[in-house]
Amino acid sequence: MNADVSARLAWPDDASPMARVQIAAWRANYAELIPAAELDALDPAQLAERWAMTISTPKEARMRVLVALERADVRGFTLVHPSYDPDSDQVTDGEIGEFIIDPEHQREGHGSRLLQAAIDTLSADKFTRAVWWIGSTDDALRRFVSESGWEPDGAHRELAADDGSTVKQIRLHTSLA
Template identity: 55%
Template structure:
């Protein structure tokens, strides 16, 4: 069996998370966005600096970053925080802001371990419900979350990625109750 785990991210993980995030974005958005809209290699350094800053000085004590590891290599990450949607209660509702697994490491259980660790973290922070925004056409992600007990809640949005309205992505929101029964 492989040496796999999930832990809270350290500041030293910033570059690995940045590289992984950009790789997952290129894979997840390739069919939705023009190539020039996707971040390239030049984005790694600024992303790593931003990750380092957020890992050393989170805006809220309940903002968490978890990493999935295979041996000592970061193969996935999850970001959790209080939910920011206007119809959510930031005391009771949490959000899994991002859940990314290296495209070459998918279907190996890293996503399931990350999701469970994120839910456990949110329960420990006393949240009672969690939400996650998924690309509307990402059937694989929605199926993964649905199989873990999440469901669409009818909320949807369209993100304007470049501010011009020319590059947009439609998303749907999924949610789950954070109770002892939701964790089994």
């Protein structure tokens, strides 16, 4: 195991590398869903500014961004927060709202480390259940999440894109107790 890998709460200085990782992941994972012109138009500076704001002034105290690191290089990140689903209890239900690993550094343990840090953070914030919306056709992520003890809870949704297409998602959950 590499001793130079870790996961921690994100710092505002992590925002630019996070934006780079996010754009790389979106280009790799959503090329069939998002038009190429939209992917090409993503502005790393604008994304970095949003992430810096989310890190430094979150909308609420239990919204946190964590990063997976190899030495000082950001290899992935996650956003955790209370679940805002209408059927959730914001006091007891936390959510993984974003989970991105650099496509060039997948299967190196960063996802597992980051997921464990997310679970530890949600537990420390007194959530007793966690939920996670994933794409219904993202078999690799679903397999990873399921192998980590998450199960579908029967909820599903469709998100509309600007071009009129939809993305179908299923909700997975796990107990943090």
